[in-house]
Every structure is written in C-alpha cells, then in structure tokens.
Amino acid sequence: MGHHSIDISPDGNKLLIMSTNGDYKTQLLVFNLLSNEITEGVQFDYPVTEAIWHHDSEQIYYYAAPPALQIIKNDLTGDNATTVVSVSEYLSPQMSLFPDGKNLLFSTEQKNSSNRWLVPPKQVSDIDNSTVDDVYPALFHQSSQYLFISKRSGRRQLYLGRYEVKQAEIVTNFAQSYWIDYIAVSADDQSVLLNAGNQVYLLPINTLNEINPLTTLKKEQLIFTSEQPIISLDWLTKAGVAITTVNNGILELMVVNFFDNKVQQLNGKWAYGLTDCQYPEYNYLIEQQSNTLYRISALNFGDDLVINQQQFTKTAVTLPNGFFHVKIDANVLYYGRDARDGVYLNAVPINNVD
Numbered sequence: 001m002g003h004h005s006i007d008i009s010p011d012g013n014k015l016l017i018m019s020t021n022g023d024y025k026t027q028l029l030v031f032n033l034l035s036n037e038i039t040e041g042v043q044f045d046y047p048v049t050e051a052i053w054h055h056d057s058e059q060i061y062y063y064a065a066p067p068a069l070q071i072i073k074n075d076l077t078g079d080n081a082t083t084v085v086s087v088s089e090y091l092s093p094q095m096s097l098f099p100d101g102k103n104l105l106f107s108t109e110q111k112n113s114s115n116r117w118l119v120p121p122k123q124v125s126d127i128d129n130s131t132v133d134d135v136y137p138a139l140f141h142q143s144s145q146y147l148f149i150s151k152r153s154g155r156r157q158l159y160l161g162r163y164e165v166k167q168a169e170i171v172t173n174f175a176q177s178y179w180i181d182y183i184a185v186s187a188d189d190q191s192v193l194l195n196a197g198n199q200v201y202l203l204p205i206n207t208l209n210e211i212n213p214l215t216t217l218k219k220e221q222l223i224f225t226s227e228q229p230i231i232s233l234d235w236l237t238k239a240g241v242a243i244t245t246v247n248n249g250i251l252e253l254m255v256v257n258f259f260d261n262k263v264q265q266l267n268g269k270w271a272y273g274l275t276d277c278q279y280p281e282y283n284y285l286i287e288q289q290s291n292t293l294y295r296i297s298a299l300n301f302g303d304d305l306v307i308n309q310q311q312f313t314k315t316a317v318t319l320p321n322g323f324f325h326v327k328i329d330a331n332v333l334y335y336g337r338d339a340r341d342g343v344y345l346n347a348v349p350i351n352n353v354d
Contacts, residue, residue, distance in 0.1 A: 042078030242273025
C-alpha cells in the first residue's frame with residue numbers, strides 16, 4: 001500500500017501518514033511541517049486503512065483490528081487506547097472531524113462480497129455470506145468443490161464449498177490473525193498453496209475438514225518466504241510452483257521446487273508463471289512490461305531453469321496494463337480488469353501460437 005491516509009493536524013503543523021509495506025503491518029509516521037522532521041509512532045500488527053488527528057493535534061483516531069468494528073482514540077505512541085465508536089456494520093473510509101472541535105463524523109456500509117458462478121445451472125445458487133467478505137475462490141479440478149477465504153467467523157479463514165450446496169464448511173480456525181489471500185489447488189486435488197503474510201504454505205487437502213479444522217500453519221509446511229508482497233500463485237508441475245512478488249514496483253517470478261526446497265528467480269524478464277491443468281505438458285509465462293503470453297514445454301526442475309529462445313513460443317495474446325488474477329484453463333486465459341463502469345472478467349482463447 002505504501003504511504004496512504006495522509007491527514008493534516010487541526011493546528012496546521014503536522015502531517016499524519018500511515019505506511020503499510022509488504023508485511024501488511026502499518027507504521028504511523030508524523031511529518032513536522034515546521035522542522036521537516038519525521039518521527040515514528042506506533043506500529044500496528046495489522047493493516048490500518050485510515051487514521052486521522054484528534055482535535056487536540058496530539059492524539060489520533062483509527063480503525064481497530066478485525067473482527068472489531070470500532071474507532072479507537074490513542075496517543076501517537078500507542079498508549080492509552082480508548083474505544084469511542086463500536087458498531088455492527090462495516091466502517092466506511094474518510095472519517096473526519098467536525099469544525100466545532102468536539103465531534104467526529106463517520107459512516108457505515110453493508111458490504112456483501114460474494115463468490116459468484118458464471119452462468120450456473122438453475123439449481124445452483126450462491127452461498128449466502130451474511131454481508132461479509134467471501135474472496136479468492138479456488139476450484140478443484142477433479143470434483144465440484146472449491147476453497148475460498150472469508151471473514152464470516154471474524155478473522156480470515158479458509159472455507160470449503162460445494163457446487164450445488166448453499167452452505168460452506170470452515171476448515172481452518174486460526175487463533176492468530178493471518179493475512180491470507182492467494183490460494184491455488186493442485187491438478188490432482190491433493191494439495192493447496194496458501195499465501196499468509198507473504199509466506200507460502202503447502203497444505204494437504206485431506207487435512208482440511210470441518211470436524212478438525214487447522215488451528216495453525218506449521219513450519220514444515222512453509223515452502224517460500226518473501227520480504228516483498230506476493231500477488232500471484234500457480235502450479236507449474238507436481239513438484240514446482242510459480243510465485244509472483246513485487247519488488248519496488250517490478251514484478252519478479254520466483255519458482256519453488258518443494259521436493260528439494262530449491263528457490264530460484266526464473267531467468268529472463270518474466271512476471272507470471274501459469275499452467276493449464278487440462279494440458280499439463282505446457283507451462284505459460286507472461287513477460288514483464290510487454291504483458292505478452294508465451295508457451296513453453298513443461299519446466300524440468302532438474303535443470304537450472306535457464307530458458308533459451310528456442311524453448312518457448314509466442315502466443316497471440318497480450319494482456320492489457322492493470323490486469324489481475326490471471327489463470328488458464330482449457331486453453332482459455334482468464335483475467336480481471338478494472339474499468340470506469342465496473343470490474344470485468346475477461347476470457348481469451350490461446351490456441352494460436354507463432
């Protein structure tokens with residue numbers, strides 16, 4: 001997120017800046033406009049989306065950690081926290097001070113971020129998520145099940161859904177507040193990749209069940225750690241996965257062979273690595289800058305992963321700038337893209353190669 005939520009103090013002398021890096025922990029910074037000095041305040045162990053000054057230009061207001069829906073008043077050092085607002089709906093951004101020097105203005109909203117089926121049969125309906133976030137669905141390949149992440153139990157947890165059933169089962173019960181987002185299911189439905197706070201874990205599918213939910217992520221399940229934000233996961237082979245990180249705005253493709261715990265940055269200017277589970281004899285790479293899609297024979301993890309020009313072929317597909325959540329299935333490339341009137345899912349056939 002970088003620097004965000006900048007607010008000038010009522011006395012006009014200081015800027016309050018929230019800074020959130022790839023670790024998803026927000027650092028409070030204060031820039032003194034008179035002396036041009038920056039001082040560090042409290043560092044939170046979760047991402048704070050917004051904070052503003054109190055009327056006295058000394059204390060601050062900020063949003064509490066999930067699952068609480070609260071506005072907290074606190075000192076810059078993090079001492080003397082006091083809850084001033086507690087509500088039952090999501091807090092909207094852009095809280096502000098009344099000019100009377102006494103009151104705080106805020107608003108709430110009812111969000112319902114649900115997983116949706118694209119042209120489902122009539123008997124299939126969406127899961128009612130009770131106005132909480134259901135995000136990052138990952139389909140199984142050999143059955144009608146899928147995994148997704150939800151806050152319906154307060155913290156982000158992993159849930160298991162089934163195509164024709166309106167209810168989902170919770171399969172993790174983390175006491176720790178993991179910031180989990182990207183997940184990917186292996187082609188044989190035996191394993192799942194899970195990104196939690198820029199750490200990627202490899203979990204056996206058979207350990208995910210409602211009767212005995214996982215309560216923690218184990219060290220022996222950890223296959224990759226990054227100091228940079230992770231924005232994409234995908235399988236390349238049964239033994240290897242592709243992980244995209246962002247280093248100072250540049251996308252870097254890391255390849256992990258978890259059989260021998262070998263981690264490499266793929267040779268060349270590549271941003272994404274993908275596979276089509278229906279045609280596992282190929283892998284796909286998206287080039288940095290140009291966003292051009294290339295197809296290669298499935299990577300051999302016994303090599304040093306140096307790819308020569310003769311080893312890949314250029315497809316007729318070039319993705320637009322700003323695409324996200326790219327996946328390939330049955331020779332079709334899917335990706336999301338923001339537009340002025342909404343967010344769109346795009347599907348592009350990739351049968352043609354040069």
